[in-house]
Amino acid sequence: MAGSSHVADSSWEQELNKMAEQLKIFLHKNGKEKDPEKSASIFHQMGLLYKDQSKQDDSITKKLSLIRSAALLNAAVTRQPGNEQFKQSLKDFCSDLLKTAGAKILDADLLKIAQEVKEMAENMRKQTNESLQRIKTIPYDVTIDEQKELEAKKIANIKTIQAQITENYKNMMKFVSKECEKIMGNSPCKYSITGMGSLARCEITPYSDFEHIILLEEGGQEKDNYPEVLEYFRWFSVIFQTIIINLQETIIPSVAIPSFNQVTKPGEKEFFDAFTKRGISFDGLMPHACKLPLGRMEKTERKPWTTELIKPVTEMLTYLDKVEDLKNGYRISDVLMNTCQVYGDEQIYQQFSESVRNVLQSDQPSHHERLLQQLNEDLTNFHALNSLNALGIDSKCNIKRLVYRTSTLFISALGRLNSIDDGSSFAIIDQLNNNNIIDDETAHLLSYAVAVSCQVRLKVYMEKESQDDYVGEEQLYYAFDNKVYANLIDTVGERSMVDYFAIVYNLQDFLRNEDDLSNFSCVDAICCFVFNIPCNYKDKKRLNISIPDTICLAIYERRENKTV
Incomplete structure (x- = not known):
């Protein structure tokens, strides 16, 4: 039983497996709960069992068991907030934890x-x-x-x-x-x-x-x-x-x-x-x-x-x-x-x-090699064009992968390749600019891409009141008949979304095709290859950035070709 403090290791693991098996009764095929109130009792029993078993665990395993107990007991309370037994179990757990930890203040209220x-x-x-x-x-x-x-x-x-x-x-x-x-x-x-x-x-x-x-x-x-x-x-x-x-x-x-x-x-x-x-x-x-x-x-x-x-x-x-x-x-x-x-x-x-x-x-070869290896992996895993093309067939998209990481990962890489350790993407860009590695116009465009990516992620999380990275629907019935494109555009505006992908597409394209990234410190190279902007700024004219047709088709709900 969950309340026994003398359950042998194999026995208590069998009991946990039995409870997990019982949970399946309350799950849909997609692994989500049909009725959370009914599954709450299972989480409560599992939480008590982990708490009880922690008394038999060694020093390291004891801590894991208590953390898992805390999560399971809280899960029970959130699903049945009016259940006094569940709330008392959680309160008792917090009190017992302080004793087990050898705390000086044993009556501290962790819930408060x-x-x-x-x-x-x-x-x-x-x-x-x-x-x-x-x-x-x-x-x-x-x-x-x-x-x-x-x-x-x-x-x-x-x-x-x-x-x-x-x-x-x-x-x-x-x-x-x-x-x-x-x-x-x-x-x-x-x-x-x-x-x-x-x-x-x-x-x-x-x-x-x-x-x-x-x-x-x-x-x-x-x-x-x-x-x-x-x-x-x-x-x-x-x-x-x-x-x-x-x-x-x-x-x-x-x-x-x-x-x-x-x-x-x-x-x-x-x-x-x-x-x-x-x-x-x-x-x-x-x-x-x-x-x-x-x-x-x-x-x-x-x-x-x-x-x-x-x-x-x-x-x-x-x-x-x-x-x-x-x-x-x-x-x-x-x-x-x-x-x-x-x-x-x-x-x-x-x-x-x-x-x-x-x-x-430092100039350690191993450190530099790891940076380049990670950069090449990221260029494959967070390829902006491939991700956007996938939207044509996917009904949902992960905005953290599609929007946030497609820019910030590569700006971080530029910072490290130039020995810049400032924390934020904005700070890295400013330092690249201050060191004359990039000019004002390039710094502005990169900063704008970061601003758009942060805005998208923040707005999606705030709307969902959760760290949920997905926009779209569970199932796609007709081509271009989902909410992915509309959601992305509604989040920050059509023009900002297009500008964002134009910038990161060209940034990634440069990093992918440049043979010697250790020499990534030339203003002319960045202007010419990343943003297709003339190096001669005498006329101070800001040119529009072109965007591939494939990206346009992926962004927009309608099938017409658009450029910035």
Whole structure:
């Protein structure tokens, strides 16, 4: 039974598999729940079982079991918010977690803390939505000078919005960090909560994951109490994650429940939590994710190693070149190259960021080769033209892949190839411009592409009130009879959408055909090959950028050929 604390490992796993099998009764063929209220009891039982089993687990597995228990119990509460038993189970779980973690404040209210964070998030989302509504679309019937002025306003507005979101998001995570420190007691050493991903790029959304690491002060690894120091921050991270899970915006698949995969037969679709509105959460526990302090705690047959992202600076830096850790479904070295300080000791963060900067600016052949390898992979995986052509037959599209990454990935690559480590795409462009690698006109066009991509992603998320990247419909009945094209155009306006793809198409085309990317530092080359703009700017005339017919057909719902 779920309430027994003496269930043998094989027995409790069988019980979990049995519950996961029962869940299938309440699922559609696509893996989504028919009636979430009915599946809630299964999640509740599984959550209690994970909590109970954690008492028998070793130190590492115990933490995973408790995180999974938190997610499952919250899933039950969100599906039956009036169920007092479910709410009491979640409250009891939070209390027991503090005892297990050896917290100093055992009566801390993790649910109340989460509610305060949720209120902060709601204010951030309201502010973002209001700011987005004030941005006007750019029509066709304007002069070139008027068009450029409107584009400049859009760039400035999006920069401001992204900066506001970034600041609000950091403040939320600072608040949670301070609460965790209070709960666990004074930290045994100096440390830095360091953000990664879109937060470090100043391109985060009000519904984004919190990707982060914990940097420890140097020298602690030589002391006798180092194991206790690590345990403090591991439990710090578990409590932090539990507070975030208590926001009830964490989808169940992100905690990687093994039994959901073990009962799935070939050809069957796995359970997908379509009920939970995906919002602020931590990076998932799936083997291809784990960009969080606890890191990758479970080995797989294909990748038999673990990673932990709670380390002193010098040990964290080893991940930049560690062969077995270069790829977990992502490159650890890549995510560690772009970080930001969130909370804690500023000097520790500065020491780490300066060391990373030295690696970035070094002439190590291996580092440069990896950059070029990643660039070539991205040019294949995020090929703007191929993605747009697929829209002719697909009924849905992923705007993060189609719009956001088709520009930002390659601007990041330009920055790294020129030893520029500024976080945001806008900052990279500005630095390229300041270093005379690109001219003002090229910088404007690249910045405009980034502004459009950020605007699309923000507006789609805000409209859905979730980190849902898809626009379109489940099924396409007639050619050009879906909402993908209309949704994309309605989001930012027809002209902006066309301009965006014209810019990224030519940018990618240049990167794909240039043999020696290490020499990507010539203004004339960028102007001539990327944007087809004459290098002679004496007449100051801004030429229109042509766009391939295939892109036009993919963007527009109607079948007529259009150019910018």
